Amino acid sequence: MARRAAATTAPAKPTVILGIDIGGTGIKGAPVDITTGELIGERFRLETPQPATPEAVVATVAEVVKHFDWHGPIGVGFPAVVKYGTVSTAANIDKSWIGKDAAGMIAEATGCSPVAIGNDADVAGLAEATFGEGKGKGGLIFLCTLGTGIGTALILDGKLIPNTELGHIELKGMDAETYAAESIREKEDLSWEKWAKRVNRYLTAIENLFWPDLIIVGGGVSKKAEKFFPLLSLRTPVVPAALQNEAGIVGAALWAAARL
Template identity: 55%
Template sequence: MDTRPFGIDFGGSGIKGALVDLGDGDFDGDRVKIKTPQPATPGAVAEVVAELLGHFPNRTGPVGITVPGVVHRGVVGSAANIDPAWIGEDADALFTKATGHEVHIVNDADAAGLAEVRYGAAKGRDGLVIVTTLGTGIGSALVYDGALVPNSELGHLELNGGDAEQYAANSARENEDLTFEEWAERLTEYYSMVEALFSPDLFVVGGGISKKSAEFLPLIDIRTEMVPATLRNRAGIVGAALWAAEAAAHH
C-alpha cells in the first residue's frame, strides 16, 4: 500500500492532484488534472475528487485539498471565488465521505505559503514570513517559525478606500493596463501597509506573475526583504499534502 500523502489543488478551471514526496517537496509521479465542473457545487467537486483519486488505486495516505475560501476546522466560511453553496459546508466531512479516505482541506494561499516556507523560497528562514500570491486577488499566508497562522486574508485590508486587492492585484495591472513601474508604486503602498502592521522578516511573492518578478520586485520600495516564490504551480498540491500529513499525525 502507498501511504504517501496526496495533494489536490481545486481551482476555477481545473482540479489537479498528485502524490507528494514530503522529503523533497515535489510530486511523486504524474499529476492528474480534471476540468472543474460547472457549476462547481460541493457535490459536483466531491465527485471529481473521487474520480481523480480513482487514478491512484493503491494509495492509502491522507489527502489534502486546497479551497479558495476561508477554512475553519474543515468548514468553508467565506468564499468569494467559488460557488456560494460552499459557505457553511463541512468540506472535510463531505470529501471524506465521498472518497472513503481521511481528507483535510486548507485555504489555497495557506497551502502555497506552507510549501514555500518548508521547501521553497523561505526554506530555513525563521521568524515571520508572509507569503503573498498576486493574481485575480491577493492571497496571503502568515507563517511564524514554520507554523501557519491560517486564513489571514490580507488581500482584503483597506487601501485607498477599497479592498487592497482591487487596487494592487495582478488583475488590476491587467485591467488598467498599468506598466510594471506604475504597478510597483501600488504594490509599494500595499506592502508598506502590511509591513507596518506585521513587521515581517521576509515577504515571498508568488502567483503566476512571479515568473516576471525581475521586472517589478526591485521597484517595490520597502524595508523588508522580498523574494519571488520558487515552487510556482506546484505549491498548492505540495502544501495541501503537507497539511494533510501533519493533520493526520495529530489525530
C-alpha cells in the same frame, strides 16, 4: 509459565500523500513525497467549473483523484477560510460553499480517508516554509499569492498562523485584492509599471502593520518576477516563491500529513 503479550506497533505514517490545489481557474493535483517535497509524476489539472458550486467542484476533485487511481489520504488547499474542514467564507468561490463540510463531501465522493482541507495560501506558505524560501529561517515571514485574488499566510519561527485573509485589508477605499491581484492587472490591461505600484502599495501596508522579516510572493505571476520585482521599493527583502505553482499541491499534502 505466563505468556508475554505480543508487541504492538503503530502503523507507519505514509510518506506519499495526494495533494490537491483548488484555484479560481484550475484544480490540480499530484502525489507528493512529503519527506522531500517532490511531486511523484506529472501533476494533473482540470478547469475549475463555473459556477464553482460545491457539487461541481467536488465532482472535479473526484476526477483528479480518479486520474491517479488514488485510495489513500488527501490534502486539499481551498480558496476560503476553512475551520475543521468546514468552509467559512466565499470571496472567490460560489457563496453556497459557506457552511459546507468540504472535507466530508470530498471523502464521500472519492471514497478516500482522511481528507484534510486548509486555506490555499496557508498550505502554500507551509510548503515554502518547509521546502522553499522560508526553509530554516526564523522571524516573521509573510507570503502572498497574487492570482484570482490575494491569498496570504503568516509563518512565525516556522509555525503557521492560519486563516489570516490579509488580502482583504482596505486599500485605496476598496478590498486590496480588487485593487492589486494579478487578475486585476489582466482585467484592466495594466502595464507592469502601473500594476507594480499597486502591489508596492499593498505590500507597504503589510510592512507597516506587521514588520515582517521576509516577504514571499507566490502564484503563477511569481514566474514573471523579473517584470515587476525591480519596480518595488520596500524595506523588507522580497523573493519569489521557490515552489511556484507547485506550492499549493505540496503544501496540501503537508497539511494532511500533519493531521494524520
